[in-house]
Amino acid sequence: xxxxxxxxxxxxxxxxxVLYLAGCSSVETPPTPGNKYPETQLTYAPIxxxxxxxxxxxxxxxxxxxxxxxxxxxxxxxxxxxxxPEWHSTTAKDTTFLFLVDPVAALRxxxxxxxxxxxxxxxxxxxxxRSFSAKTVPPTSEIIRxxxxxxxxxxxxxxxxxxxIDPDGGETGGRAPVDSFEYLLxxxxxxxxxxxxxxxxxxxxxxxxxxxxxxxxxxxxxxLPPHDDWKWIGIRGLKERFRNKSxxxxxxxxxxxxxxxxxxxxxxFGRNIRHFTVSTIQPGPxxxxxxxxxxxxxxxxxxxxxxxxxxxxxxxxxxxxxxxDATADAYGGEVVGYTYALDDTSSLPGLDLGTTGVTFxxxxxxxxxxxxxxxxxxDGGLVSNAVIPLLIVHPRFKDPxxxxxxxxxxxxxxxxxxxxxxxNQPSDVEDTNWWTLFLLQGIGVPxxxxxxxxxxxxxxxxxxxxxxxxxxxxxxxxxxxxNNSATDPTALWRTLVGGSYSELSGYLxxxxxxxxxxxxxxxxxxxxxxxxxNVGRGICFALQPNTPNYNLTYFARINMGxxxxxxxxxxxxxxxxxxxxxxxxxxxxQSMAVPFDTALIDTGDGASGAKWNxxxxxxxxxxxxxPGLPRVEGWVMAQNFGCQENASAYFxxxxxxxxxxxxxxxxxxxxxxxxxxxxxxxxxxxxxxxRVQAHDLGxxxxxxxxxxxxxxAMGRMVHIGFPLYYLKDAQALSLLQAAFAYVNDSPTxx
Numbered sequence: 153x154x155x156x157x158x159x160x161x162x163x164x165x166x167x168x169x170v171l172y173l174a175g176c177s178s179v180e181t182p183p184t185p186g187n188k189y190p191e192t193q194l195t196y197a198p199i200x201x202x203x204x205x206x207x208x209x210x211x212x213x214x215x216x217x218x219x220x221x222x223x224x225x226x227x228x229x230x231x232x233x234x235x236x237p238e239w240h241s242t243t244a245k246d247t248t249f250l251f252l253v254d255p256v257a258a259l260r261x262x263x264x265x266x267x268x269x270x271x272x273x274x275x276x277x278x279x280x281x282r283s284f285s286a287k288t289v290p291p292t293s294e295i296i297r298x299x300x301x302x303x304x305x306x307x308x309x310x311x312x313x314x315x316x317i318d319p320d321g322g323e324t325g326g327r328a329p330v331d332s333f334e335y336l337l338x339x340x341x342x343x344x345x346x347x348x349x350x351x352x353x354x355x356x357x358x359x360x361x362x363x364x365x366x367x368x369x370x371x372x373x374x375x376l377p378p379h380d381d382w383k384w385i386g387i388r389g390l391k392e393r394f395r396n397k398s399x400x401x402x403x404x405x406x407x408x409x410x411x412x413x414x415x416x417x418x419x420x421f422g423r424n425i426r427h428f429t430v431s432t433i434q435p436g437p438x439x440x441x442x443x444x445x446x447x448x449x450x451x452x453x454x455x456x457x458x459x460x461x462x463x464x465x466x467x468x469x470x471x472x473x474x475x476x477d478a479t480a481d482a483y484g485g486e487v488v489g490y491t492y493a494l495d496d497t498s499s500l501p502g503l504d505l506g507t508t509g510v511t512f513x514x515x516x517x518x519x520x521x522x523x524x525x526x527x528x529x530x531d532g533g534l535v536s537n538a539v540i541p542l543l544i545v546h547p548r549f550k551d552p553x554x555x556x557x558x559x560x561x562x563x564x565x566x567x568x569x570x571x572x573x574x575x576n577q578p579s580d581v582e583d584t585n586w587w588t589l590f591l592l593q594g595i596g597v598p599x600x601x602x603x604x605x606x607x608x609x610x611x612x613x614x615x616x617x618x619x620x621x622x623x624x625x626x627x628x629x630x631x632x633x634x635n636n637s638a639t640d641p642t643a644l645w646r647t648l649v650g651g652s653y654s655e656l657s658g659y660l661x662x663x664x665x666x667x668x669x670x671x672x673x674x675x676x677x678x679x680x681x682x683x684x685x686n687v688g689r690g691i692c693f694a695l696q697p698n699t700p701n702y703n704l705t706y707f708a709r710i711n712m713g714x715x716x717x718x719x720x721x722x723x724x725x726x727x728x729x730x731x732x733x734x735x736x737x738x739x740x741x742q743s744m745a746v747p748f749d750t751a752l753i754d755t756g757d758g759a760s761g762a763k764w765n766x767x768x769x770x771x772x773x774x775x776x777x778x779p780g781l782p783r784v785e786g787w788v789m790a791q792n793f794g795c796q797e798n799a800s801a802y803f804x805x806x807x808x809x810x811x812x813x814x815x816x817x818x819x820x821x822x823x824x825x826x827x828x829x830x831x832x833x834x835x836x837x838x839x840x841x842x843r844v845q846a847h848d849l850g851x852x853x854x855x856x857x858x859x860x861x862x863x864x865a866m867g868r869m870v871h872i873g874f875p876l877y878y879l880k881d882a883q884a885l886s887l888l889q890a891a892f893a894y895v896n897d898s899p900t901x902x
Contacts, residue, residue, distance in 0.1 A: 189275075189276055190214050190221050190276050192214045192280045193214070194210065194282055196210065197210050199284070200283060201285075202284050203287050206251045206253055207249075207250055207320075208251060208284075209248045211245065212246070219271045223242065224242055224244075224269065225239035226240050227239045227265045227279075228264055229263055236277075239267070249264075252286075253287065255414055258287060258288050258289070258290055259285055259288075260285065260286055262285070263283045265281045267279035288320060289414075290415065291317060292316060292408065292416055293406065293408035294423045294424065295312060295404075297313035298312035298426060299482065299484060300426065301421060301422040304482060306428055306435075306482060308395070309397075309485075309532050310428075310483040311392065311393045311531075311532075312404060312406065313390055315330075315390060316416070317330060330410060332388055333407065334406065334415070335404065335405065336375075338355055339402055340402065341355055342355055343381060352380070358403070358427060367419055371415065397430050398430060399429075399432045400430060401427070401429045403425065403426070403427050404428070407424060436480075436536035437479060437528040438536070439477075439478045439538045441474060441476045446652045446653055448652050449652065455536055458538050461541055463521065463541035464540065465618050465620060466658060467545050468514065468544050470514065471514060471864075472512050474509060474512075476509065476528075478490070478536065485532055485534065486531045488503065488529055489503025489504050489528075490505065490529075491503055491527050492507065500525070518544065522542040522543075522544065523541055523542070524539075525540075547623055549664060549901070550662070550663055550901070550902060552902050553902065554624075555626075557600070557624060557627075558592065558629055559602055559617065560588065561604065561628060562580075562602065562603045562631060563604045563630060563642050563643045563644055564580075565605060566578065567633075569635040576764050578763075587631065591888055592629070595892050599629075602617045604642070613646065614641070616647035622655065622659045627892065627896065628666050629666075629667045629892075630666065630670075631877075633875075634782070636675060636676050642676055648677050649678060657706075660711065663846075663863075663865060664867050666867070667895060668871045669872040671781075672785060673785065673871060675720070677707045678704060679705070680719065682704070682705055683705070684716070690715035691716060691790070692709070692790060692792055709793075709795060710793075710866075712869075712871050713793050713842060714789060715790035716788040717785045730780035731822050731833045732753070732833075732874065734752045734820040735751040735840050735874060736817065737749060737750060738818060741815075741816035741841075744816075744894065745894075746890045748816055748891075749883060749890075751817065751884075753879065754878060754881075755780075764780075784874045788839070793811070793813055794812075803848060805847045805848075806846050806857065806858045808857075812844060816870070817839070821833030840873035841870070841871065843868075844870070846862065846868050847866055862899040
């Protein structure tokens with residue numbers, strides 16, 4: 153049974169130093185003839201038989217007609233059975249007492265007696281007496297650290313921490329923290345009775361309702377029979393560390409006990425009661441790692457041995473920052489420090505809670521393989537290690553005299569997705585042949601194809617090229633289809649949004665150039681619930697910097713310069729009817745050194761060789777009259793590129809007098825309505841193509857031009873928000889030639 157914080161039925165509080173317990177003789181001096189006994193009065197005390205708080209302030213006085221009162225004798229409850237000379241003594245005339253209550257009822261009857269003693273040693277034979285009930289409001293508490301309630305697996309060493317409030321525990325009767333608690337640690341199936349054979353029943357199999365009921369009914373100092381060998385353990389403090397516990401299921405419970413001895417009631421699962429399983433393996437803190445080159449954090453790790461990780465491929469020349477944190481909350485521990493090392497772990501620096509990040513300059517990461525080691529240690533000495541392989545890739549396309557060469561990324565399949573022709577959608581072979589045997593031939597530089605479907609066939613995904621696959625190419629031409637979904641995302645989505653590291657973004661940061669074309673570019677490059685739902689407000693207005701959604705829209709903000717998009721079905725005349733028929737070049741696009749021409753959808757009778765056939769769907773007039781492409785978005789340009797208030801003050805660019813991202817094509821669609829007799833398409837005149845200057849990622853200012861110092865800048869880009877395959881061949885070739893002429897002249901290329 154726990155040792156109570158209050159050992160007797162009351163506690164004497166030394167309030168402001170006025171109470172003094174003096175020792176004296178326990179024998180009363182006999183009265184001499186004519187000597188008078190002193191008198192005693194309670195000047196302030198609870199009303200007789202009334203109920204008051206457990207903290208009671210008494211005032212008293214005494215008088216002696218033939219002498220003087222020198223001290224007082226008092227007794228509480230059963231102490232009055234002792235002779236008055238053996239009662240407690242004090243010279244004070246007031247003090248505060250703390251009275252215990254019944255732990256369950258939170259109420260108890262008490263009697264207080266006090267008698268004056270004069271200078272002749274006579275004690276008032278009729279002490280002042282008051283009987284009353286002391287009452288308290290039971291405290292409340294909650295577990296604030298330790299294994300979760302829903303059966304997590306933890307190691308043999310774990311810690312629980314808690315906090316409690318006593319509603320009337322303050323010196324003036326107000327709220328106060330609780331510092332006295334009791335806990336139970338119950339190993340399922342075990343007994344606390346050490347007799348052989350045991351005289352108690354083992355704890356039953358775990359059932360939440362059963363165990364919560366058992367613990368709530370244990371209002372005394374132990375569980376009820378037949379498990380009354382398990383006792384509440386008292387503790388003055390807010391934490392208990394458990395070490396080397398048996399590898400079985402456990403139930404832990406804690407409750408607060410106030411100064412009057414009242415125990416907490418209505419214990420609740422989760423708040424006061426936890427169920428967990430102890431393992432023989434102690435994992436250590438969980439380490440979370442983030443980086444400037446990652447869109448989301450890396451997979452967390454725990455324990456002394458990290459799981460095998462695929463190397464982060466990063467282009468040479470990039471400044472890379474890592475940050476980390478760790479938590480031992482899963483088992484109630486606390487992280488006491490971190491340390492890290494690059495490549496050489498023979499002399500790791502000492503532990504420091506402030507060591508939560510590092511930045512590596514390009515000179516520290518020459519091409520080749522490197523390893524970043526990160527360690528976290530908890531208050532019990534448990535260690536977790538993370539090992540992050542880094543493959544630094546040299547961008548050969550930036551070498552002096554490097555030839556111009558294109559990597560064509562074929563990220564396009566028929567709807568379904570399928571390799572076969574579906575309606576007007578070409579088969580994979582037809583689409584590839586059109587690009588490789590016709591369109592790319594018209595550029596006049598060597599090219600290599602990367603088929604995302606074939607590259608990821610063994611993994612069951614569409615796989616983007618890695619930095620080592622991109623290192624030789626001065627330009628990437630990427631064609632993406634309309635099949636992006638949560639279950640089967642495009643490779644473009646995987647590299648820009650759906651993975652920790654973006655291979656394509658790393659290539660662009662290294663100075664590579666990009667021509668991106670296809671269906672739903674906004675939906676393929678940022679979460680649609682951000683772009684579409686905030687089209688009226690914009691990414692920069694709707695999202696706070698450094699939030700997950702904000703970070704996942706970096707490509708739309710920094711690489712495209714758009715702030716939102718009107719989703720592809722907004723311009724439909726009826727369900728599934730197509731409305732996009734043309735893209736008109738802006739005056740800016742027509743004024744470029746190699747101008748952009750109007751892009752018209754190639755429609756007509758399939759027998760005539762037209763790529764987009766006006767075919768007849770029985771019973772669906774709007775389908776019959778549907779000459780345009782589906783799934784082409786309208787974009788909203790960002791008012792402030794990258795969400796900065798003044799782009800020229802934050803981004804180093806080629807031409808500070810021109811927008812970093814400028815529209816080159818606007819959307820044209822057929823009228824709404826089955827007969828196309830209604831108003832214009834809701835996306836009419838919106839942007840569907842942009843040209844992006846070479847620029848850095850902010851912070852360099854505009855005083856140094858990219859042209860004079862292209863190192864570390866992103867290469868030029870052109871984003872065409874509709875697929876080239878469905879244009880007339882001559883127009884498609886003209887458009888691609890104009891786009892390539894622009895990116896090929898990027899100052900980031902040799």
